[in-house]
Amino acid sequence: MAEPAAGAGAGAGARASGGGREAQLKHTGLRPGWTTGACATAAATAAYTALLTGDFPDPVTITLPKGQTPSFALAVESRTGATATAGIVKDAGDDPDVTHGALVRATVRLLPAGSGVVFRAGPGVGTVTRPGLPLEVGEPAINPVPRQMMRDHVALVAARHGGTGDAEITVSIDDGEEIARSTWNPRLGILGGLSVLGTTGIVVPYSCSAWIDSIRRGVDVARAAGRTHVAGCTGSTSEKTVVSVYGLPEDALLDMGDFAGAVLKYVRRHPVERLTVCGGFAKLSKLAAGHLDLHSARSQVDKGFLAELARTGGADAALVAEIAAANTGLAALRLCEAAGVPLGDLVATAARDEALTVLRGAPVAVDVICVDRAGVVVGRSGVA
Template structure:
């Protein structure tokens, strides 16, 4: 799967290219865009923070990211760059070719909107024409509240609605496409008596040269907001041809690399530390046998020894899995105990490793968050080295992960009562990229912790966005009750039933996934099941909708366009019917526990079936 950030000319060009090459992709935009035909793409809109991008990458098995977003989307560019670097995902920046600025006296370059407003105060134009789009309504408010300003925006209902919400005078909006000839923009300037232009350095595809030429021709000032600085991308394309040349190498489906768990790294580091302590010399690498039966080698990247103790570190490698602990240094410090029984291994908590504070996990409260299998691996490594040297002793082991406390904030640890750092995990010793088993193991753990801590209600959602929507309806639910099922709704409900002890379960699902769940699908991934517009059309016909509406639904390509045909809400029979169908589907996996189903649209509006 390829993740394409668009909403631009370059975004549409990249989408058309991926479609032509038959490569599956997700087209992501900040605001809703007018749909265009696509055989291999699925569409989503809405601003994404790092957590949401991570979730999108993990849930769809993203192998390549193409950043074709607007040059001024600085925060998005930086987040995408950092995440791709962290998860070792190939990133291509599909950028706009730079434009050479002409040399004329009326051209003024500024860094941002505040600097532009300060310059406008000095120039004091009678009427400004802003060519910076509807997103600039808010930053330009200090100017247009007091002075004459026209604003050119795209002729889209979403743009008009945003301008209205911001309070911009509708009479001063110029809804039109920017792709007209020089004469079209020049005519507007002369007709309205415009004596200053404001634009962004938007490149050739943003029709920046047209603005330059018109300003020079009309002999009026042009204030240009410079492009913000961008990350240092390894791969940049500025044409469709360049992008296509990069795709075969980037998009070829190579076998995903497996990695190693924090537990395997901790065991390897411990073995190296014991050898360093007993022999006085640190090894360059260590070989251990994993619980899976495979033999793995680990390089030792740091070590130290002093009287009675030794430390060694192993760098965590997660392969091609989007694991937040990838790259962390896992350190083990060992020392011999004089007050312990021979063979005893005492586990201590170091920097960056969490502490268990709640019941329900496999480790008792108060203990360092080192799971049973890693503890067993560590014990075996210690016992083997002592046995080889005919020694009998108790050993203290302190596992640490510098930087682990910050990394743990990106995990569910705090919600599970694991404070102060990461968990040392692993059952096989290997990290399998995008493993369903790993996701289900975390769900099973979350359900067990909720039950052990007296939670009688569970709130199941696919991720952070639907959880936030659900919390607006149920603000009193403890955080411990919220569990993310990702795409695995059927198996999650089965785990809830297997655990037992809950008196109420609330399931929140966004509309796109709900159309699949309503048909009884247990896995809501777009890779497993796609939209079936015929099912929707049949449902609508059974509910008495007109042939015109059912025909439109039968031709539906994107779920979000359904709301343009039938407005979302409880007063439309279609959405309560979908919610009830989802409720019935959930019953096949959780037949007896009282259950509430909540259907959400992208804005968080809800239709409830109890």
């Protein structure tokens, strides 16, 4: 679900007034960027303005939901009769966004008075094919906030230049169908291209908001499909394991990555009957120890915690000391396997209990599966 041009485009030319973007830069040391929704809004605003006035504003300035007023340089502009197209190169700032550098186009066509604003998916923008998303099946994958931004800006331009505010907006993204293959869109049932995303218009570097939003949409799609058992997996290896164990379909699999907390908190608010958490032993040992973000930059394997778990499972003092001094979590696991101490099961059970704590009594049965790097199951909890 992550959000992609030519030349300098908006990547070099987009600027925000009021110091909002510059303030973020000073605070984080990273350069924020713009969502596909902001780029599509700017492109639609420029194209509609050209239809009413004969000229494309370049740069074109829009107002974001929180009041920032960025200006975008146009990379593409063309007009034929009652149709105009403008294009903006997406600049995601310092975020590792797969759509950074993509050319986002909006083609606007005038409609008869009373038609309102109609949205279409052009090449590279997907179409919704499954229920559970905030858009109806068959709709172009242009999310509600970007739609409202475009409606608002069409209305402003119409009021300023004497238009009716009735227009068809077709959004397209160059190479969007190919880029979408590296996003969650196919699994969520968004086919044919990318989603036009954004709630604030601004991409905050490394906020991981797109990934977490994809987790939430994955839960929504699974629930809408009637799935009663879903699995949060840390990666492709754990996905394969959980499919082999439970035979779950693709739309019941949540690409959790390091965001265990995001899965648990959303399932707490939107329960399913059963949740399996499956991942690498070391990562899930962090969940067992109370960490909800499993990324190595934000949490570490606690060998002292593993040593204490092993002690409760029958490890003698010498083994406990060896575990506490082990180089890695996997090394600690191997020591316990050699001694017949079920550290994998103990970690899985502790991780399940931590998950239940986060779920706060939500009606969700939970189990945990720990795997090694080859996908071999090295620990399982019971279902609780």
